[in-house]
Amino acid sequence: MAGAAAPKPGARIGARQETLAGYALVAVPMLFFLVLNIGTFFYAAYISVWKWNIRTGPVEFVGLRNFERILTDPVFQSAVKNTIYYTVIWVPLTMAVGLFLAVVVNQKIRGQTAFRAAFYFPAIASSAAITMLWIFLVSPYGLFNEVRGALGLNPLFQFFGYGPNENWIGDYRAAMNTVIVLNAWTTSGTFMLFYLASLQAISHEVYEAAAIDGADAWQAFWRITFPLLRPGHFFVATVGVIGGLQVFDQAFIAGSPNGDPANALMTIVLYLYNTLFIQINPGYAAAVGIVLFVIIFTATLIQRQLFGRTPGW
Amino acid sequence: MMIGYALLMFVPFTWTVITSFKTLPDATRLTVIPSPFTLAAWEYAIGRLEPSVVVLFGNSFFIATVVTLSNLVLGSLAGYAFARLRFPGREALFLIVLATLMIPDQLRLVPVYILFSGLGLTIGTGQYVAVILVMAISATSIFLLRQYFLTIPRELEEAARIDGAGFFTTFWRVMLPLATPALAAVTILQFQGTWNSFFWPVVFLIDPPHQTLPIGLTFFRLTGGQGTNWPPLMATVVIATIPILVLYIFFQRYFVEGIAASGVKG
Structure with a gap:
């Protein structure tokens, strides 16, 4: 052996x-x-x-x-559309916030550990607890609407068609975006930790050399840090896309197994649950599961192609 | 600005705690001090919600404890074997362990449910068994422990062997005590992960008296008619979060290092 x-x-x-x-x-x-x-x-x-x-x-x-039925099932199609929309917006948004937090925390400042702990804090609670809290915050008379009203921001929201007592999770136009912001907030702490590990692998000498050449912090970030983080980007993007395509908890908690309102929160995994436990059709549900697996697997392969072979991967 | 953003992280949870001491009309007002200050929501959550949050807490604690212990025992034994013992097929078996990380839980939903349903694990206390079995051992636990065992110098166990200790004695007396940091990391991450878990519990814990806090909380809102009865809901959120918050305060290092090292939880 x-x-x-x-x-x-x-x-x-x-x-x-x-x-x-x-x-x-x-x-x-x-x-x-x-x-x-x-x-x-x-x-x-x-x-x-x-x-x-x-x-x-x-x-x-x-x-x-x-499998043929999947191709013509309108609810499955909206589930795929919603899931892709979620992933395409949520992954880059969370990566950007996570990277920003990682760079901030990576600086030699006092209380570094405390900041790291604070930024990771939203990630420790259960999806059910944090989603319930979020639903409360964005409810018609919740904290979010009260605060924006007090800050005089209502005309701006009115411009986009949202009234002063908008129900952010109950309105089909806003529901998915509300979930995206929630998950970007909670998961950015996890992505920060992934990026921190990559950041700490970059040697200080590179920055010293750049400083001697007269690069400012902004240039150093875009010319050195960002490209050198390539393995980190690949890892975070892969974990993010795999996680994004499987989004379930928040959609279930906010939208029930039916993806309310009006299928706005229907995701592929939620539909899988729906076909098994609401439609009670195990054969069809198994087919949906296999299609989901194929989608995730393909997405991972595409990313591998996009990022190329990176060191350590 | 950084301090502001850091504080912003705590605003939602603080608001939740405040709301749990408010009355329902007061819960929709932008006031930091509850007026009147009341324990009614807590009494409601403990005494009037069906099932009581005390029952949910007990279920959560029971399932998280059993799953954590099972992962510790099975994970450390298998991790030790994969790291240290030589036996034919070891590499192939370890590859199978890693391959399970590629199969999403969702693909397993239908076959696992049908299998367990056939075994009678979808009714009564079988529901606990189903959730525990499906989470009893994770590839992540085995992987983390194996990696740690690999870092322990061989000389230590060889000395024990020369003294006539068998494989199990060597594992129990020498290796396990040396692996305390890895065992602690697995304990904390696994307990937190199971306590917070949603997917398998929502699939198997159908009867309200068997549900965990996340599942009970979800159904209070969706089907329990508590949709906008915010103060008791927020009290339940606080109860569901406190144990993890305490773990986080005392063992922050394990959370941060464990997540960064394993990178498996998305």
Whole structure:
């Protein structure tokens, strides 16, 4: 086996024991992984080609009909549209905020640890708690509307068609953007930590050289930091896109399994839940799951192409 | 400006705490001091919400504790085997562990639900079993512990072997105590992750008396008719967040380093 050193003389019995011990220690986790991960992958593919009753099992073999139905399902189409809209806006927004926070926290300033702790704070709470809090803040008589009214900003919002007591999560025009801002706020702390790890890998000598050449901080950031963070960008973007395409919790909590209002919060994963538990159609739900997997996998491959092969990846 | 932004991070949560001590009409007003100051929302959340937040708290605590222990035991044993023991197929099995990170939970939803439903794990207390089984061991736990075991010098366990200790004794007496920092990181991250988890609990915990805080909170609003009864909802938010907040205050280092090192939680 790779990595196995030549057995020492007289170590034969020990080697056999070691093998047995090795298998014994990994047996339970491997059983879990084989049944609940790898196995379910194939089971999902099997279920997807059947009309399946949630209690009694397979009813009728339907081949690829579940997949054909996906192509013409209007709710699935709005789920894909919403999910892509969410990902395309949320990922760059959160990356920008996360990078900004990382650069700020990376400076040699007093209270650096405290700032880092504060910026990461919104990421520690549960999605349910933080979403409920957010729904309260953006409710018609909530803090957000009260504060913008007190600051005299209402004419500006009026210009965009939002009244003084706008229900930001209940209005189909605003609901998804409200969720985007919420998740950008909570996840920017996590992205900050990812970027910090990359920032700290950049040698100080590069900046000293740039300073000698007369570069100011702004130039140093755009000419040195930003390009050198390429592996960091790739990592954060990949994690972000994978996470974005799977957005579920906030959509469920704010919009119920139906993606209210008017499908505005219907995402692909929420639709997967909906097809299984509201429409009670496991065969179709399995097909939706497989399509989601293909979308995520393709997105990851495209990113790999865009960013090229980066060191360490 | 930075201090301002840092303080802004705490405004929503502070507002939540304040609101939980207000009356409903007062909750929609822009006042920092509740008037009148009342514990009614807390009494309502504990005594009148169905199920009581005390029950939800107990369920959350029970599930998070069992899942964390299971990840510690299974993760440290397997992590040790993958890091230190030589056995045929080790690399292939470890690749399988890593491959599970590529399969999104959502793809597993339908097959896992149907499998567990067939085993009777979608009714009664089986619901707890279902949630615990599906989260019992994560590739991340094994990976983090394996990486840590790899950094421990071999001489230490070889000395124990020469003294006649078997694999298990060596693991228990020598390796495990040395791995305390990694065990602490897994404990904290796993407890927080399970306490906050939404996807599998919302799938399996159908009966309100079996639900965890995040799920109960969600259904108070969606189906429990508590949609805009803000003060008790905010009291529940506070209860759901306090344990994690306490962990964060005392073990901030583990959160920050663990997230940055594993990079698996998105």
